[in-house]
Amino acid sequence: MNLKAKAYDLRKDALDIIVAGGGGHIGGDMSVMEVLVSLYFNQMNISPENMDDPDRDYFILSKGHSVEAYYAVLAEKGFLDKAELLEKFSKFGSPYIGHPNNKLPGIEMNSGSLGHGLPVSVGIALGNRMSGRDNRVYVVMGDGEMAEGSIWEAFMSGAMYKLDHLCAIIDRNHLQISGNTEDVMAHGALAEKIRAFGWHVIEVADGNDLDQVDAAFAEAKATVGKPTCIISNTVKGCGSSVMENKAAWHHKVPTAEEYAQIVKDFEARKEALA
Ligand SMILES: Cc1ncc(C[n+]2csc(CCOP(=O)(O)OP(=O)(O)O)c2C)c(N)n1
């Protein structure tokens, strides 16, 4: 499978889920796609067959609003049914709600209230180690999410317990709901701050380049004695100039014209990869 091209097909699936449901957090779905594709197809020991195995790897989508990208990847992996998603996403009474729901196959944790994924992941990683397990825990956060104080408590405890099987990823797309992160709650020297908390930090120059993302995860796996944080520099709305780097596309449904242009742009990006 050509995973780089697959990331664009999955962007199209996320787009279709949003259009079918009449709403969704499209910008952050598009920025995080290569991280999800790398994790689910190249990194993690996780599948519909082993979800009850305590030795599986764990994944938490802390920035739960990017659920449409998550659903698209879970469907591709065989956890969810794509046709059912298109039919039921965001419909009254449906389990396919606009944030991760742990009643669905493959989803470990309800998320969407930002700031909770890293604290929970610290607990899972510590519990796994206390049980003598060797599995890994991955958690994806948004860069706007860094404004939550609970994240920084978890950075402290993850380092204190030397959780080297824990890997946090920050989808550094520079935008949050209402604008640029540096205007809303400035990060300053983000990498240096997290390093000072005792983590190994890897900065990925282009987090929408699957090779760079894969390389960062390989380095995380080889890191001993401390947890790793990958700061993945991405483009919000990645895949189409209709959406890219535009705060207004944080949560939006495209018009028919915009939809047609976005799909055309995805195809062009795919061709450029070939
Ligand atoms: C505790 C909490 N406060 C506010 C929100 C509303 N909210 C939803 S998405 C979002 C912005 C998140 O920005 P970021 O983490 O950068 O995500 P991305 O850019 O990847 O979409 C906010 C403030 C929330 N979901 N949870």
Ligand SMILES: [Mg+2]
């Ligand atoms: Mg962001």
